[in-house]
Amino acid sequence: MSWTGTVRCGHCYKSGHNIRGCDVLKAKAAADPNSWNADQWNKIQESKKRPKLCSYCKEPKHTRRTCVDLKENKETYIADGILWRKAFTKWISDKGIGPGALIRTNTSYRMMDSDGGSTEVYTTDDSYERPVAFLISIRFPESHLVGNPRSNDWSRQSCDFSLTGQIMKKGIDKKYSLKTTLLIPRIPSLNPSKGYNHWGIQDHTAAPRPISRWGDDHLWDVISPSPKSFQPPENWVEDASIYDAEQFFRTDMKNKRDDFLSFDEDHRFVMQMYVDGDITVDQLKDPVVIDPNA
DSSP: OOTTTBBBBBBTBBBOOOOOGGGGHHHHHHHTTTTTTHHHHHHHHHHHEEEEEEETOOBOOOOOGOOHHHHHHHHHHHHEEEEEEEEHHHHHHTTTTTTOOOEEEEEEEEEEOTTTTTEETTTTTOOOOOEEEEEEEEEOOSOEEEEEOSSSSGGGGOEEEEEEEEESSSTOOOOOEEEEOOOOOOBBBBBBBEEEEETTTEEEOOOOSSSTTTTTEEEEEEOOOOOOOOOOSTHHHHEEEEEEEEHOOOOOOOOOOOOOOOOOHHHHHHHHHHHSSSGGGGGGOOOOOOOTTT
């Protein structure tokens, strides 16, 4: 189709039809059945005989625009997003995660020297002690799929907790400096410790000491909560869920039915009980993750 909106044939370059209905190509094919033109024309005729399939579910007799599965999956995707965002917002409030909350991390830091210099202290050093710092800001997650252990987003947490601090260590004259960004910690149900990807079952259960000398941005806890928790952007729960669904199901994203993931019923049930106040944050539990290839 040209920029004016008129259909133009890719063979004869005339307006008003495309190559599938080109009389010029048809005539050339009839004149020489062994020619390249005849081969192209025959392929076009064969393609017309094949049933058209929906680009989402790959079933015949309808298109992506009228696909019932897509409509139902999109509604489920939005409902999952709303439920997870409500639960995450409640967790923020229950844990006192807000401006000035004191956080204990498992990251490296810089120890200030008496001469004004500093030395990096790694988590693998014998002198390492978990530092604490003040929480100053949060960037709320873009997708609820961070909480789905079968999603690729589960291991790519899209949420930042920014910290800064320069705090006395053990009440003596040693100080350390820490300014870093943390990721969503392992929260039962909301950010499960175990997930599944193409490498199989992945276990991110928190260890007493992280293996990397730089630490683990997921391993942190609140040791002094803030009296006022962070609030998400206005209408974030509903609007972000709808926007996220619109992006996932966009035609140009080419996501298919096999790409769609939802929370299983038990996982959804636990989060709903938490949102409704039927269980506490300490009663949240991870969903069972099964390797389908095992």
